[in-house]
Amino acid sequence: MTPTVTPYRPSERVGRDGFLQVLHAEWTKFRTVRGWTVGMMAAALMVVLFALLVGVSSNQKGSPPVPIGPGGEPVTDSFYFVHQPLAGDGSITVSVSALKSSIPKAPGDLRPGTVPWAKAGLIIKDGTRQGSPYAAIMATGSHGVRMQDNYVNDTAGPTGPASAESPRRLRLDRSGDTITGYASTDGTKWTKVGTTQVSGLGSTAQVGLFVASPPAVGGGGTAGSVSTATFGDLRTQGGWAGGNWTGSQVGAKSPTFAGYPENAPGSFTGSDARFTVTGAGDIAPAVSDSLPTGGHLRNILTGTFAALIAVIVVGALFITAEYRNKMIHLTLAASPRRSRVLVAKAIVLWAVTFVAGSVGAILATPLGLGLARGNGVYIFPVTSSTELRVELGTAALLATASVLALSVGAIFRHSAGAVTTAIVAIVLPYILIAIPFMPASVSKGVATVTPGAAFAVQQTLVPYDQVASNYTPYYGYYPLAPWAGFAVLAGYAVASLAVAAVLLNRRDA
Amino acid sequence: MYKNQHETTPNRKLTPMSAAEIVVAGLRKRYGATRALDGMSFTVRPGLVTGFLGPNGAGKSTTMRVILGLDAVDAGTALIEGKPYHSLRHPLNHVGSLLDAAALHPSRSARDHLLWLAHSQGLAARRVNQVIEQVGLTSAARRKAGGYSLGMRQRLGIAAALLGDPPIIMLDEPFNGMDPDGIIWMRGFLRSLAAQGRAVLVSSHLMSEVQDTADHLVVVGRGKAIADAGVADLIAAASGNRVALRTTAGTHAMRVLGHAGAAVAATGRDTITVSGLPADRIVTLLNQSAVPFSEVSAHRATLEDVYLELTRDAVEFRAATQSEVSR
Ligand SMILES: Nc1ncnc2c1ncn2[C@@H]1O[C@H](COP(=O)(O)OP(=O)(O)OP(=O)(O)O)[C@@H](O)[C@H]1O
Ligand SMILES: [Mg+2]
Numbered sequence: 006m007t008p009t010v011t012p013y014r015p016s017e018r019v020g021r022d023g024f025l026q027v028l029h030a031e032w033t034k035f036r037t038v039r040g041w042t043v044g045m046m047a048a049a050l051m052v053v054l055f056a057l058l059v060g061v062s063s064n065q066k067g068s069p070p071v072p073i074g075p076g077g078e079p080v081t082d083s084f085y086f087v088h089q090p091l092a093g094d095g096s097i098t099v100s101v102s103a104l105k106s107s108i109p110k111a112p113g114d115l116r117p118g119t120v121p122w123a124k125a126g127l128i129i130k131d132g133t134r135q136g137s138p139y140a141a142i143m144a145t146g147s148h149g150v151r152m153q154d155n156y157v158n159d160t161a162g163p164t165g166p167a168s169a170e171s172p173r174r175l176r177l178d179r180s181g182d183t184i185t186g187y188a189s190t191d192g193t194k195w196t197k198v199g200t201t202q203v204s205g206l207g208s209t210a211q212v213g214l215f216v217a218s219p220p221a222v223g224g225g226g227t228a229g230s231v232s233t234a235t236f237g238d239l240r241t242q243g244g245w246a247g248g249n250w251t252g253s254q255v256g257a258k259s260p261t262f263a264g265y266p267e268n269a270p271g272s273f274t275g276s277d278a279r280f281t282v283t284g285a286g287d288i289a290p291a292v293s294d295s296l297p298t299g300g301h302l303r304n305i306l307t308g309t310f311a312a313l314i315a316v317i318v319v320g321a322l323f324i325t326a327e328y329r330n331k332m333i334h335l336t337l338a339a340s341p342r343r344s345r346v347l348v349a350k351a352i353v354l355w356a357v358t359f360v361a362g363s364v365g366a367i368l369a370t371p372l373g374l375g376l377a378r379g380n381g382v383y384i385f386p387v388t389s390s391t392e393l394r395v396e397l398g399t400a401a402l403l404a405t406a407s408v409l410a411l412s413v414g415a416i417f418r419h420s421a422g423a424v425t426t427a428i429v430a431i432v433l434p435y436i437l438i439a440i441p442f443m444p445a446s447v448s449k450g451v452a453t454v455t456p457g458a459a460f461a462v463q464q465t466l467v468p469y470d471q472v473a474s475n476y477t478p479y480y481g482y483y484p485l486a487p488w489a490g491f492a493v494l495a496g497y498a499v500a501s502l503a504v505a506a507v508l509l510n511r512r513d514a
Numbered sequence: 515m516y517k518n519q520h521e522t523t524p525n526r527k528l529t530p531m532s533a534a535e536i537v538v539a540g541l542r543k544r545y546g547a548t549r550a551l552d553g554m555s556f557t558v559r560p561g562l563v564t565g566f567l568g569p570n571g572a573g574k575s576t577t578m579r580v581i582l583g584l585d586a587v588d589a590g591t592a593l594i595e596g597k598p599y600h601s602l603r604h605p606l607n608h609v610g611s612l613l614d615a616a617a618l619h620p621s622r623s624a625r626d627h628l629l630w631l632a633h634s635q636g637l638a639a640r641r642v643n644q645v646i647e648q649v650g651l652t653s654a655a656r657r658k659a660g661g662y663s664l665g666m667r668q669r670l671g672i673a674a675a676l677l678g679d680p681p682i683i684m685l686d687e688p689f690n691g692m693d694p695d696g697i698i699w700m701r702g703f704l705r706s707l708a709a710q711g712r713a714v715l716v717s718s719h720l721m722s723e724v725q726d727t728a729d730h731l732v733v734v735g736r737g738k739a740i741a742d743a744g745v746a747d748l749i750a751a752a753s754g755n756r757v758a759l760r761t762t763a764g765t766h767a768m769r770v771l772g773h774a775g776a777a778v779a780a781t782g783r784d785t786i787t788v789s790g791l792p793a794d795r796i797v798t799l800l801n802q803s804a805v806p807f808s809e810v811s812a813h814r815a816t817l818e819d820v821y822l823e824l825t826r827d828a829v830e831f832r833a834a835t836q837s838e839v840s841r
Contacts, residue, residue: 012535012560013681013711023636030634037626038619331617335674338582338611339634341600514584 027340027349035323035353044319045361048312048403052365053372055308060376065298071291071383072135072256074156075205079291079299079385081219082135082156083256085271085284086128088213094180095243097212100192101125101144102172103235108221109228118230121147122289122473124217125167125234125282127177129184131206133255138205141215141288142186142198144173146232151471152186152199156290159471162188162198172237179243182206192238213250214239216271216284220294222473227294233283240278250276256286289472291385293480301385301481302395303463305373306366309399310435313406314428316358320407321414321423323354328418337514344506347415351502354411355404362400370396387465398462398487402494406431409456409498415505430497431456438478445477452478453485456497461490535560535682535713541580541590543573543737550576551587552737558715560681563708565728566717569825573737574717575613575686582611582684594682606635606678612671612685620660624651624670627659628677635678645673650699664691672703683707684715689723701727721821733824740824748820756789757796760809770803771796787813 035041074080091097104125108118126143140154142162150162150173167173176187176195186198218232252273273282291299324347327333340346370392374384387395409430414423434457438448452458461483468476476482483490536558543551551573558564566574579585581592583599592599594608602608618627628642646655649669654662659670668688675683685704689697704727708714718724724731731748733741741748761767764786768778776791788796793810800807 011711012713026634026636030630033626033630033633034619034622037622037630039621326619330619331614332619334579334582334584334613335617335631336634337584338609338613339606339631341583341602341605513586514579 024345024349027342027345028352030339031346031349031353035357038326041319041323044315045357048315048319048358049361049365049368051311051315052306052308052362052399053369055311056305056369056373057376059305059307060373060380063300063377063380063382065383066381068298068381068383071296071299074136074290075138076155076157077386078157079296079383080136080156081256081287081289081291081295082137083254083286084124084215084217084288085273085282085286086130086133086211086213086215086253086255087250087273087280087282088130088133088211088253089241089248089250090209090246091129091179091212091241092209092244092246094178095212095241095245096176096178097127097129097242098174098176098238098240099127099214099236100172100174100238101167101234102169102237104144104146104167104232105234106146106218106230106232108230115231118221119146120218120221120230120232121145122219122287122471123230123232124151124215124288125232125236126150126175126215127186127213128215128288129177129179129203129206129210129212132211133253135256138203139288140177140184140186140201140203142175142177142188143215144175144234148471150175150188150198152201153288153471154184154201154203156288157469158201159469160186160199162186163190163196167234169235174238177212179206179210179212214273214280214282215288216282217287218285219287219289219473222294222475226475229285231283231285233281236275236280236282238278239280250280252282287472290467290469292469292472292474292476293466293482294474295472296383296385299383299385300377302370302374302387302392302465303460303481305370305377305384306395306399306463308365308369309402309460309463310432312362312365312403313432313435316362316403316407317410317427317431318424320354320358320410321420321427323350324411324414325418325420325423329420334514343509347412347502347506347509351408351411355408358404358407359400362403363397366396366399385465391465394487395463395465398491401491402459402462405459405491405494405498406456409494409501412498412501412505416501416508431459431494433457435460441479443477443479445475448478449484452483452490454493456494458483458485458490459494461485462487464490535595536581536684536715537591537593537596538577538581539591539593541577541592542588543576543580543585544588549737551580551590554590554734554738556732556739556742558682558713558732559730560713561708561711562729563704563714563716563724563727564730564732565724566715566732566734567719567721567724567821567825568717568734569719572719572734572825574719574734576737577734578611578613578684578686578715578717582609582613604635604678606631606680608678608680609682609684610675610678610680611683612668612675612688614686615664615667615671615690618659618667618670621658623656624659624662624673625655627670628673631674631677637677641677641679645676648676649673665693665696668692668696668700681711682713682715686717687719688716689718689720697723721818725817733821735825741820745817749817755792756787756813757791757793758809758811758813759786759788759796759800759807760784761786761800761805761807763805763807766803767800767805767807770799770805774799 071079072082106120106123107115110116123146124143128141130139131137142152144167149164152160174189178185182202185200187195189195216234218230220227221230254271271284410427413426417423434451434455437451464483466481539555541551541554776788781787
């Protein structure tokens, strides 16, 4: 019965069934479905279009210029200043025996309260121009004595609040560009708090007492506060011209602009050695709260969320389409090592999305920034390396999100379920973060544990310890560092890819 | 040839000419409560077109998926050239298959569909053009496969099966959706593949589709092989060397032949069927006893008879479930 045939033997094949071949096949699959390549281009286009839209639609023309500190960063610089010129070197000593703050409960209803970063002390400054160089030593509401200079630098001195029983004695010395701050609790034993070089003070600087009172932070917003300090034992040495002390409001022209509550303008009384000074505002780097009209890179890349939806759909379809039309049978018959197929798909998808996302973000950023700046919008400055991190981070965010969608697609084997799940996992956190009245704990939690943590790659704002503010994702401050946030998303993607690989190997095709 | 170095089984060395390309042994598979395979065993040999026949739901497609390593079995083995499918390097060089002609992305062109498959096996684009020409799709190769007719998709699926120039070709219902010209083309094509020494396994639930093409038949029902034999052997077995006799003297003839040791049965008013004696001996005996008769012929069953007979159980099972559904 057995026929005597020669079994067919194909011509000799040399070659290995390398992973590269699976990768090549998946790349060919991807590039030959028009809808998928179009989807990727659409994602890149979304990023660019939204950037143009944000740039064109913004209009801040005519808004007051943002004060810029010596380091180039935006600052807040408004406070009540009681000053005299000091030519050349010299020193000034004072005691602070009270620092009382008031916070409005309702309009016109001021109540005593604690403003942790209320400041009262000595300052040496290059005039009253906002953003000019300075160094200061001060008592604060609840952070003890501090020495600060040029807005961003902050050094802690003796702790504890100033009071009549325990006044804080402060001293500031100028010697050339070197400013040294001292503090004492008894007036005899002085400790050096800090020494700093402040260039640009000029030969004659304005030196004297100051009171600042930053807005009280609470309930997701801020309220302008006002503080009053009692100074005594004012003594000066060195190149003082002598004469009367001048009281100036540094910064905004009107008290409301300066952050004063209603009917509580800045003022000073007294002479010789005793003064009572009332002030508001802050001398500090600007944050989102204190510069609400300032834009940042994240705003320019608003299109990320639309691009996310596109890449999630493409990512899910890259595998679920094979299940829908049963082409998965052919795929797995051609490559029986199933995990390789999944990994090859993930690599192709990640690479394609990353390229599309990079192109989109790298085109969008300068276009959007240019248009926005042209419309008078102040953009928080970033270094070019930070800008690149935001652009590539956004591309990596999109790429990893599409791989997450692919993995979920491989688990569900169904487009609608996979797309919905991936969107809930990534886009929903994005929306939750964008809701202003979301409690800080919730939005920080969302930005820590969900795949949405990866939006931290778009963070360009820096929180400062010496500025109390709403450091929440809504305002552009993420609880995780940029790449740590990205790692959370990457973790989800890798974990779901592993689950998908296990299921792919275990289940019938 | 690396194939011979690494993949030759001891069996092939001993009997190179009769080595089975596919050996399926004792496959069992359940899908929930459905017993899809229930001890499926058969072999597919080179140089033959093996028809894989059985009613709907008999387990043909499931068996093919198991052979390709797509579905896991509860018991049993399916070996390709003596090896499990998943251990094959470049599997499409060993087995070319068509499970479902609709298994393609509708917006990909036929050429691109074959191209990714070729790339997965490290094959050059040149090979894609060859198989497209072989199945006669050259003029439509750059069109979206989603716009193809079922017959064109079958051809595309066959091109995919041929891509790796494999010694084994396995096609699930390739005649589906083909016009008469296509069916004739397909038959010739399958025969030529077998003539090249390839093992060809073709499933169908219609005997008429494979009867002129297949050399060998594996008839399945309810998840197992009911018959696994050459076409000629199957017909002979069903015919059982019986002789049909037409005579007006039935009683006399039965007595004479019964004495000579034959089993005799009346099958009609003037026809009887004799088994156990060759036709020439019957004629001699009847002449010796002067029994009149008008016709002696070998009783010959048709393949259709064989098939219907073999699958009656399975078809009954199917009819029962159908009537349940329609109730
Ligand atoms: N993936 C699956 N899930 C559940 N049941 C299945 C699955 N695949 C097959 N079956 C069942 O297994 C049995 C065998 O099906 P199979 O498709 O192998 O039959 P077939 O011989 O190819 O039939 P047809 O001629 O209709 O194609 C059927 O009862 C079918 O319903
Ligand atoms: Mg079938």
